Amino acid sequence: MEADLGIQNVNLEKSENMERHRTEDFISSKELVVRRGAPFRVTLQLKGRLFNPKTDSLRIKVLLGRLYVMMPVTYSKKVSSSHWAAYIDPEDLNLQSPSIFIVSPASASVGCYSFLLCVSTQNGKKTCTLGKFNLLCNPWCREDAVYIPFEDQREEYVQNDSGLLFMGTAMNMVSRPWSFDQYEPSVLETCLNLLQVSPQHQKNKKMDYLSRNNPVYISRVVSAMINSEDDRGVLKGNWSGDYEQGVHPSLWIGSGDILRQWADSGYSPVKYGQCWVFAAVMCTVMRVLGIPCRVVSNFNSAHDTNANLVIEEYYNEQGMKLNFSKDSIWNFHVWVECWMSRPDLGPGMSGWQVLDPTPQERSAGVFCCGPAPVKAIKDRRIDLFYDIPFVYAEVNADVHAIVVSKGRVVSYDKDTEKVGSVICTKAIGFSRHKILTGDYKHIKSPTASLSSRSSTLSDDSTLRRARPSKGVSLKLILDKAPVAGEPVRFMVKVVNKQRVTKTMKVYLNAQAKEYNHSPSDTFWANQGVVQLAPMEAKVIHQQIFPAQYEDVVGDDLINLAVVLEDMATQERFLASEEFNIASPQLTIQIADEDSIVPRKEQTTTVTFTNTYSHPVSGILTVAGAGLIQGKIVYRMLPLSPGERSEQRITFTPIMAGTKMLQANLSIDKINATVRGFKMVSVHRA
Structure with a gap:
């Protein structure tokens, strides 16, 4: 008497399915990873006799927590995109190891699923086996709510x-x-x-x-x-x-x-x-x-x-x-x-x-x-x-x-x-x-008046009295975007718009600030007096030297303000600018850039030049997902101003694609990090 039909094994065809579902980069996942709204294939290894489509039936139960759906395995590829379905391709029916396609709806819930596959025979015998898969949204599927067309x-x-x-x-x-x-x-x-x-x-x-x-x-x-x-x-x-x-x-x-x-x-x-x-x-x-x-x-x-x-x-x-x-x-x-x-x-x-x-x-x-x-x-x-x-x-x-x-x-x-x-x-x-x-706002024209908006100042009458004066125009202009190790150069442009001579007191003030806070105490200030003839314009040039800002600023920003006081009328005029100082960059060079392939060792050099006005030391960290496992950490010895440090590093990519190699130097004693990155093309071997 021949042995009855049973399931020996289920192959989730992980590499084929994950490539088809564009999830192949999740190579470290133990489970199959698929996207909703698209079929994935599982192959049955049967034991005993061959599968008989006329008398044997297959059913699949898909579970998410305690929620489940039961479905028969059919022989039609026509399935709805709004329901779970499973089918065997009738043109490709291997009676020893049939392939089943499971299709989730394009609106299925995201999560970690398990499924039971049951084969039932004419005499009522049933055997089951269990599998697991992770289901994600599918931006490639038109019916999915996250479909993005390019x-x-x-x-x-x-x-x-x-x-x-x-x-x-x-x-x-x-x-x-x-x-x-x-x-x-x-x-x-x-x-x-x-x-x-x-x-x-x-x-x-x-x-x-x-x-x-x-x-x-x-x-x-x-x-x-x-x-x-x-x-x-x-x-x-x-x-x-x-x-x-x-x-x-x-x-x-x-x-x-x-x-x-x-x-x-x-x-x-x-x-x-x-x-x-x-x-x-x-x-x-x-x-x-x-x-x-x-x-x-x-x-x-x-x-x-x-x-x-x-x-x-x-x-x-x-x-x-x-x-x-x-x-x-x-x-x-x-x-x-x-x-x-x-x-x-x-x-x-x-x-x-x-x-x-x-x-x-x-x-x-x-x-x-x-x-x-x-x-x-x-x-x-x-x-x-x-x-x-x-x-x-x-x-x-x-x-x-x-x-x-x-x-x-x-x-x-x-x-x-x-x-x-x-x-x-x-x-x-x-x-x-x-x-x-x-995309976020209708770009306002500079002349748009919004004076109807209220202010929360308690003394509104004072506010009205202090409307901007037409007598003087004041501008604060940075020469260029400031760079660490160079002076911050700026100018104050004052125009007397009236036909009377003016004597103005000038107050300059710089404070360090974090991006989301009010500034801390003043670290640099200057003041003086400027005489303006009727209708005269004057430009005052100023600079803040690296030794004055380096230890204060680090990764922070600077709030720079100028207040003018008209000595005759006591009127005040304000101009301000908040800016950051660009850090020096680490440079990353790779020896043989065009021949990078998975599992072949590569060499890169990370270079830092000290642009600060004093010696610096720090910790260098190099990392890159898909290129380096974990992180490589070095202690950089003190470098004098203008001195250069080079660090050679080897890495072995594990997957193809465009990857980012990052280097970060955290400088001792000041809150500053010098960064660099390089995009690395890892070609398929």
């Missing part, structure tokens, strides 16, 4: 595992390399576990699993889970200046270390993050989940605590900026945009959506922000979800610059252009920025 966009916003974050100031943008690390070991699993650790899942597993079909829901959960304010989130924010209990936010170079540390600690928040760290880690999680994502920087970003679209900045009569207002302007603020359709908001609101994981204000009781359609921000559609008024203010508030003397307002000026002056992201396929400002 291949170069999918490569950049889903598959690219490195990028640039833009910081500094709009005048002197700094591009900081970042490794998203989505293909590094355990990162995929940690991103899926982030959904399991979320309060939504802990509270109601069934509702959470059902809601995970929707990128709007997923993105709100992730936005809240990146910070640790309301949950067991990934990162603890810290803007205090004291980072002894953890890592200074400037020292992170990629998301992998942060996500691994979070998972290894049993989901205790990693210390510490600031806006660009929160945004970059969120970008990693979204790209892993298959949702197109990019990191966006907003220069001069307003934090308008009282929602009146006005930010007040106060100065004393010597040009020192004062910490009087609860409102603030961050020199830059970093968030992410994710691409998705928004059927919940009606036509026209699909596309890029702002999400901000930095904990600033609560949204529906939780520290998260978005998804807010970029189109809705531009059109000020504050009736729509989510958090549009907050993001609108970040890019559109007016700035009132106020000089106070002995508790009295003595000068008042208004700037409608400063906030949201530049909004940008990394360009597709290039190591440079792409401007997005026009």
Whole structure:
């Protein structure tokens, strides 16, 4: 008597499926990784007799937690994109080891699935076997809510595992390399576990699993889970200046270390993050989940605590900026945009959506922000979800610059252009920025008057008395974007617009500041007197030397202000500029750049020239996802001013593609990091 039919083995055809689903770079994943809305193939190894399509039947049960769907395996390739289905290609039926295609709907929930495959025979006997797979969103599938129509966009916003974050100031943008690390070991699993650790899942597993079909829901959960304010989130924010209990936010170079540390600690928040760290880690999680994502920087970003679209900045009569207002302007603020359709908001609101994981204000009781359609921000559609008024203010508030003397307002000026002056992201396929400002706002004409907006100054009559004077025009102009090791050169241009001689007192003041804080104490000041004949223009040239700013500034910025006082009328005039000083760069050279292939050792040289006015030493760290496992760390011995240091490093790439090699030199005793990066093309062997 012949043995009855049974299942010996199931082959998940991992390499074939993952190549077809564009998940082949997740090579470290133990499980099969596939995208929704597209079939994947599993092959049965049967034992006993051959499979008989007329009398034997196959069924598949797919499970997500306790939710499941049962489906028969059919012999028709025609399947609906809205239901789970399984079929055997009738033209390719191998009775010894049949291939089954499993198709998930384009709106299936994201998560870690298991499936049971059961074969039943005519005499009622049944054998089953179990498999597992991770299911992600599918930006290549037209029916998926995250479908993005161009291949170069999918490569950049889903598959690219490195990028640039833009910081500094709009005048002197700094591009900081970042490794998203989505293909590094355990990162995929940690991103899926982030959904399991979320309060939504802990509270109601069934509702959470059902809601995970929707990128709007997923993105709100992730936005809240990146910070640790309301949950067991990934990162603890810290803007205090004291980072002894953890890592200074400037020292992170990629998301992998942060996500691994979070998972290894049993989901205790990693210390510490600031806006660009929160945004970059969120970008990693979204790209892993298959949702197109990019990191966006907003220069001069307003934090308008009282929602009146006005930010007040106060100065004393010597040009020192004062910490009087609860409102603030961050020199830059970093968030992410994710691409998705928004059927919940009606036509026209699909596309890029702002999400901000930095904990600033609560949204529906939780520290998260978005998804807010970029189109809705531009059109000020504050009736729509989510958090549009907050993001609108970040890019559109007016700035009132106020000089106070002995508790009295003595000068008042208004700037409608400063906030949201530049909004940008990394360009597709290039190591440079792409401007997005026009997507967020109707660029104002310089003459647009916004005097109807109210101010929160308590003494409105004083404010009216202190309207800008027509008597003198004052400008503060930097010669060029300042560079470390060189003097900061600037000029003050004063024009007497009246037909009377004026004697003016000039006060100059420089303070160091972090990007999101009021400045600290004055580190450089100067004053003098200027005589102006009727209708005369004068230019005053000034410079701040490296020895005066180097130990104070580091990675910080400088707030530079000039106040003029008319000796006859006591009128005051203010001009100010905030700027960063570009650090020196590390240069990275690779010996044989055109013949880099996986598993072949390469040599690179990292060079640093000390442009500081004093000797420096520090720690050099070199890393590169897909190029170097872990990190290479060296101690750099003291270098005199002008001296050069070269460090040779070997690395062995493990996967093909364009990869980023990063080098960071953390300089001792001053809060400064010198960075460099090089894009490396690893060719298929």
